[in-house]
Amino acid sequence: MTKLPTLPASFGPALRFLRKRAHLTQDELGRRVGYSREQIARLENGSRFPDLTVVAALFVPALLMEDETPLVEQLLKLAGNTRATQVTPTRTRHMRGQQISNPIVTPRLRVHTPPTPLLPLIGREAEVSALLDLLASERLVTVLGAPGIGKTRLALEVARAARPIFAHGVAFVSLVDVVNPADVPYAVLRTLSLTPVAHQSVDDAIADYLATRHLLLVLDNCEHILDGASFFTAWLECAPHLKLLCTSRVPLDVYGEQEWPLGPLGTPDLAQPPDLEVWRSRPALQLLCARIRAADPAFTLTQANLLPLATLCIALDGLPLALELAAVRLRDLAPDVLVQQLLTLRSNGQPASTWLQQTRRNVAERHRTLQAAIAWSVKRLTPAEQIAFARLGIFIGGCSLDAALQVAAAEPEILVCLERTSLIKLQDERITLLETLRTYAFEQLTASGNLADCQATHAAYYTAFAQDVFNGLQGEQQAFWMERALADHENCLVALRWALANKRGETAITIADSLWWFWYRRGLFTLALELLTAALGLATSDQSTRASALNGLASIYLALDDYTASLDCHREGLSLRRQLGDHRGTATVLHNMALTAYMMGDYTHALAWLDESIAADPTADPMQAWAHKGIIALHMLDLEQRPVLGS
Incomplete structure (x- = not known):
């Protein structure tokens, strides 16, 4: 057995020794490991510090044999010793655990449960314990870290561990699909399963609900909605037993925030012998x-x-x-x-x-x-797979298989490949991407020059989808269509806001007109008011859809008790219906105007508009209009009209 040589006591001379032993010039060694001759020379003279990963992966195979393990260990140790002179000590923050006391549980109040992770958390036991200790004394904690470092997974584990501590549980709110900071309350509203009443704003609905709860609210992915952080402090001020755990790439920068940086997972030390x-x-x-x-x-x-x-x-x-x-x-x-x-x-x-x-x-x-x-x-995907992956970046909150095919041109076999490479998740016929991956895909789509075309295709798809939602919510499968609308609401908002930004009046008004009933049903009156008003501010040649959207906006105003604005919308819609010769639409608008007048106590106009409604469309069944006339007559104590109702 050949005796192995002893390497020099420092990395540079050791590298030179091994290079010469292999009869290689600096140029030749550089070509083998992807370095220039100057870089090799600097490594040997000590003016460049070695990279342990490169030494292990590239220099070792180029200079050493498989049976020279002791030399491999010596070289890596020398490289590690060289780098160690550049290491700066880091400070470690020690936290003292405290007991969190439980207030009395109110049995009738709902107890929230966070999602259950599918796989065990690996290597974060100390972080979970530290965050639980920190939540004992702090009310707003933000976990900070790079994309993909595991902030969401850690927050889920803390949420699971904290569940028994909080009397009303832990609610986990993903903000990854929220585009505008002003939409943050809507995401919280959905997670808490709240429905505001007509006179209640979304903010007030959330504040009223949280006020009496001993709850941990986990707000995940806050970095892109920093302007919405004012909502967090407002909730904390009105709810004394509420605590917030946020995840973000950057601090929220609000008073009372306790920042908690999350580092990478611990790795082996290549400077030590492989154990x-x-x-x-x-x-x-x-x-x-x-x-x-x-x-x-x-x-x-x-x-x-x-x-x-x-x-x-x-x-x-x-x-x-x-x-x-x-x-x-x-x-x-x-x-x-x-x-x-x-x-x-x-x-x-x-x-x-x-x-x-x-x-x-x-x-x-x-x-x-x-x-x-x-x-x-x-880069290891086929060109067709790369194009499909980039186009999938246009979706917010994932998409259906049909949307992936129509908008991203992603055939089923392409989706299978993308799922296999862990770039997408395909579950229950729905495709989702981690936000970091979606952001990367969107950047690639932008760089390709195809973003505008993809946005137009996306908007066209969700225009048709929104119309299906409107029809579905009035049919026999309302629960099914409500679930679909909730799943793709963010995509609809993206399409609508793209149309607004690009002055696409017909698209914007069609989407807003199709979604107003969904917004009404979900108690999202403020959002409906904002987007219907913005859409109707654009020009369009489709006057029929505009008239329909005006009816939707009038209904939102009516729910908010703004009768004057509601009638103004109806009057404009009535004018359009008459110009179009739409007798059925004219009758409907007049009927709705009558109902508005009735709610205002203006019975005279209410009866007059009901009469006009009946006359506007002689082919329609007037039973509902006559019924409303009877109700108004009862309120007016005009009992002589009652026999007319039966005629």
Whole structure:
């Protein structure tokens, strides 16, 4: 057996020794590992610090044999010692646990339950405990971290653990689908299953409900609705037993907020000898192995695959989403090949290898880290799959299979591939994307120059969908259509707001006209008032739809007891119906005007408009109009009209 040489005591001379032993020039070694001659020279003279992942994945295979494990360990230790001189100590915050007292439970009040995670949380036990301790003393806690770092999953675990502590449970509100900060209350309203009454604003409905609750409200993905954080403090002020746990990429920047940064999962230390028992306990490697095992139950972590898998964990910065994506590729590639391909791709593009360092970085840098992991997965799709994935980024809150086909041109086989690569989730015939992935897809769609066409197609699809919702909510399958409308309400809002922004009057008025009854049923009067008014402010050649939308707006005003505005809408709609020669529509508007006058106590106009309604469409059944005339006659104590009702 050949005796192995002893390496020099520092990394640069050791690298030079191994290069010369392999009879390689600096140019030749550089070509093998993707470095320039100057970079190799700087490593050897100590002016450049080695990257442990690159050394393990690229330099070791280029310079050492499989049976030279001691030399591998020596080289990695030397590289680690060199980098250790640049490490800056970080401060650790210690938290003292406190007991949270329960107020008396009111049995009749609903107890909220957060969603149950499908998989166990790996490597975050200390974080869960710390957050529970913090919630004992603080009322507004924000978990901060990079995209894909696991904020949502951690919040779900804290919510599950905190459920017995709060008398009225834990409500989990996902804000990922909320586009405008002003829409935050509507998302909370839906989660709490509240329906405001006609004279009650959404804000008041939520405030009244929370005032007496001992509740933990988890608000997930707040970074894009920071202007809506004022709602959070308002709720806390009116509800003394309410606590909020938020997740965000950036602080909410409101008074009383306790920021809690979430770091990456812990990774193995490549500067130490590869120890199977020690390294397998590191959270990042635990997660990666668990996801590999989910696809391949026969997988086992061994001494042979330990180093490349550990290197991969560090190269992906311990970010859970990146590890999830990597696990999918490990079904097709050996670990050492996979990590070499990843690092080679990075060396030829963005980001630079320096972002692999395990030091605290700002959000933008972590965003690039995750984007690189996503791009690395997306680039391996076929061109048709890449196009479909990018177009799926147009949807907010997911979409149906039909919408994916019509808007994103995503055939079933393409969707199966995208699901297999963990880029989308397909469940109950509905497609969803993690928000980080959806954002990346949308950015790719924008960069491709196809965004405008895709937005127009999306708007056309949800215009037709909204019309189906309106008809469905008046038919025999109202529960079914209410569920569908709730699932795609955000997509409808996106389509409507796109039409408003681009002055597409016909599209905007059609969508608003089709949704007003849904908004009315859900108690969303303020939203209906805002969007119907905005849509009717645009020009359109479809006067029939405009007249219908005016009727919807008049109904919203009536629910809010603004009788004058309601009649103004009806008068404009009546004029349009008469211009169109629409006798049935004219009769309907006159009937609605009569009902408005009746609610105002103006019985004279009410009776007159009912008479006009009956005369406007002789082919219609006048029974309802006569019934209302009878009711008005009773209120007027004009009993002589009663025999007329039976004629």
